Amino acid sequence: xxxxPHSAHSPETGPDQDDLDTRPTGIARQSAxxxxxxxxxxxxxxxxxxxxxxxxxxxxxxxxxQDDVDTRPTGxxxxxxxxxxQARTASAPRSAVTAGTAPALARPDRRGAGSxxxxxxxRSADRRGALLGILxxxxxxxxxxxxxxxxxxxxxxxxxxGEGRVAASGKTxxxxxxxxxxxxxxxxxxxxxxxxxxxxxxNTADQVHDLVLETGAQTGRVAAGARATLDAGVVSGPIEGWxxxxxxxxxxxxxxITTGSSAHSSHASHTGQAGQxxxxxxxxxxxxxxxxxxxxxxxxxxxxxxxxxxPVTHRHTLTxxxxxxxxxxxxxxxxxxxNGQVPGPVLRGSVGDAFEITLVNDGTMSHSIDFHAGITPxxxxxxxxxxxxxxxxxxxxxxxGIWLYHCSTAxxxxxxxxxxxxxxxxDPPGLTAADKEFLIVASEVYLxxxxxxPNAEKISAKAPDLMTFNGVAFQYAQRPLTARVGERIRFWxxxxxxxxxTSFHIVGxxxxxxxxxxxxxxxxxxxxxxxxxGGSQALGLHPAQGGFVECVAQEPGNYVLxxxxxxxxxxxxxxxxxxxx
Numbered sequence: 001x002x003x004x005p006h007s008a009h010s011p012e013t014g015p016d017q018d019d020l021d022t023r024p025t026g027i028a029r030q031s032a033x034x035x036x037x038x039x040x041x042x043x044x045x046x047x048x049x050x051x052x053x054x055x056x057x058x059x060x061x062x063x064x065x066q067d068d069v070d071t072r073p074t075g076x077x078x079x080x081x082x083x084x085x086q087a088r089t090a091s092a093p094r095s096a097v098t099a100g101t102a103p104a105l106a107r108p109d110r111r112g113a114g115s116x117x118x119x120x121x122x123r124s125a126d127r128r129g130a131l132l133g134i135l136x137x138x139x140x141x142x143x144x145x146x147x148x149x150x151x152x153x154x155x156x157x158x159x160x161x162g163e164g165r166v167a168a169s170g171k172t173x174x175x176x177x178x179x180x181x182x183x184x185x186x187x188x189x190x191x192x193x194x195x196x197x198x199x200x201x202x203n204t205a206d207q208v209h210d211l212v213l214e215t216g217a218q219t220g221r222v223a224a225g226a227r228a229t230l231d232a233g234v235v236s237g238p239i240e241g242w243x244x245x246x247x248x249x250x251x252x253x254x255x256x257i258t259t260g261s262s263a264h265s266s267h268a269s270h271t272g273q274a275g276q277x278x279x280x281x282x283x284x285x286x287x288x289x290x291x292x293x294x295x296x297x298x299x300x301x302x303x304x305x306x307x308x309x310x311p312v313t314h315r316h317t318l319t320x321x322x323x324x325x326x327x328x329x330x331x332x333x334x335x336x337x338x339n340g341q342v343p344g345p346v347l348r349g350s351v352g353d354a355f356e357i358t359l360v361n362d363g364t365m366s367h368s369i370d371f372h373a374g375i376t377p378x379x380x381x382x383x384x385x386x387x388x389x390x391x392x393x394x395x396x397x398x399x400x401g402i403w404l405y406h407c408s409t410a411x412x413x414x415x416x417x418x419x420x421x422x423x424x425x426x427d428p429p430g431l432t433a434a435d436k437e438f439l440i441v442a443s444e445v446y447l448x449x450x451x452x453x454p455n456a457e458k459i460s461a462k463a464p465d466l467m468t469f470n471g472v473a474f475q476y477a478q479r480p481l482t483a484r485v486g487e488r489i490r491f492w493x494x495x496x497x498x499x500x501x502t503s504f505h506i507v508g509x510x511x512x513x514x515x516x517x518x519x520x521x522x523x524x525x526x527x528x529x530x531x532x533x534g535g536s537q538a539l540g541l542h543p544a545q546g547g548f549v550e551c552v553a554q555e556p557g558n559y560v561l562x563x564x565x566x567x568x569x570x571x572x573x574x575x576x577x578x579x580x581x
Contacts, residue, residue, distance in 0.1 A: 171195045173195050173196065173198070177202070179253075184211070193260065196232075199232060207384040218244075221364065240257075247410075285329050299440060303433070304350070304425075307349075311350070312354075314349055315357075321363060327468070328445075328466055329473050333454060334448075336420045338420065343443070347424045351397055355374070358392055361390065364387055367409050367420070374394075402424070402548065406422075413499065416498040418454055435483070439493075440492070444467060445467070446459045464500070480577065485554060486552065486553075490548055500565075503564040511549040536549065559578075
């Protein structure tokens with residue numbers, strides 16, 4: 001697995017992001033012309049002080065070589081042209097699917113039209129035929145009138161919207177809504193039928209939002225502190241709206257337009273997590289083979305940096321991108337990534353080392369980063385930044401262990417489940433070398449539509465479709481890890497969650513060294529457990545916890561890596577360690 005991230009625009013991660021301006025309305029590129037800071041090669045400038053370890057390695061996480069999904073705000077041309085349009089046509093993103101449905105057409109009531117209690121068998125067939133013809137014609141007229149009345153349902157823009165067309169009153173109602181947390185303020189606006197409604201969204205929150213109406217009208221992405229206007233058209237009935245940023249609707253960002261008596265109509269099905277169905281979710285196939293061209297995430301760790309010369313300063317750039325990637329089980333999802341890979345690049349050092357991280361947001365929504373390995377106030381370092389912006393994050397490693405880093409932008413559960421997590425390994429002082437080291441990051445996948453965003457309702461319910469080692473279910477079962485008989489193998493393991501624990505076990509092997517959450521529980525310099533020949537069978541970790549275990553295989557064979565929570569293992573958290581002579 002890569003031990004360092006790319007510079008911001010490494011050629012391995014796809015097209016030059018400077019050519020793909022995905023910023024929402026009102027966002028100024030604060031990180032423009034970064035070459036003035038990094039130089040033509042993308043190498044960070046020398047900040048001075050101590051030896052340096054620059055992040056400039058191949059991006060092993062970009063294993064499926066997929067084009068990024070184009071989700072630029074309205075009005076930004078796509079340099080990919082027809083290819084991007086074909087991709088969107090094949091699988092529309094969740095945000096393109098509205099929750100509105102047209103009501104069923106009314107059926108004319110024909111009861112009694114042809115039934116006369118005084119009729120007798122003596123009436124002539126001609127009279128009955130004539131009467132039936134008249135009634136049939138009348139019913140057709142009624143049905144046609146009803147259908148014509150229903151033809152005006154929906155619509156968007158100035159021509160009309162709501163439940164049915166009404167005469168325009170000539171009056172325009174202008175309202176302004178703001179954002180507080182994950183709520184529109186106000187979240188309900190009442191207008192008279194026939195009035196035209198113009199909405200200004202003032203984004204008073206700290207991250208990108210938008211407003212989409214079920215009619216199709218929308219503001220486009222609006223940066224923090226910016227404003228955008230939406231013309232809802234002539235309103236004839238209730239209309240629902242929401243923020244289409246991944247996970248925001250499920251967090252409660254819904255908006256209601258009501259007309260008179262509809263003000264107190266039921267909104268239960270449109271608030272919170274309800275009403276977020278849209279396109280059908282992908283279904284995991286636990287027997288599916290990964291594509292022939294798929295390359296598994298490289299779990300092998302590079303050797304730890306030499307710490308003999310004292311503390312080292314590590315400088316890295318992490319660039320946020322969003323792209324469609326394989327997740328296993330025959331599914332592909334739109335992932336949120338650091339440097340185009342899931343999990344993100346591995347950072348490694350020793351106690352006392354300094355880390356200087358530049359975060360660049362080349363995504364389509366707000367993002368951030370939180371390093372558990374650092375001790376720093378979150379107010380500034382962990383703030384959300386809009387597309388096109390960047391921030392610097394500095395910390396000194398004070399304690400050893402394997403530490404989670406992740407996006408802390410709300411909803412955190414969705415951003416983390418979408419792939420925005422990685423590991424910082426700080427070696428315990430005096431850690432002896434192993435013959436092979438691997439990193440296993442356990443995480444959950446909650447499938448949304450194929451090539452779409454994850455299902456926020458499943459995330460909230462903690463009901464994953466897939467469980468993964470290093471971001472792709474079943475990948476090491478189909479692409480085994482390898483080692484040799486007699487080699488000492490160290491597995492660094494971390495539970496990224498976002499919500500479920502893991503219990504790392506290797507079928508057929510036992511652990512003789514265990515280090516968990518900064519402490520030796522077996523082996524180590526003090527040889528804990530040696531007097532009583534102690535051993536370990538599983539490393540149990542809650543979300544955000546980590547450690548390492550060591551083992552030695554004495555015979556060749558296929559040893560199975562699993563989470564011993566077997567229901568999760570059967571969803572993909574498994575692999576093979578192939579030992580050869």
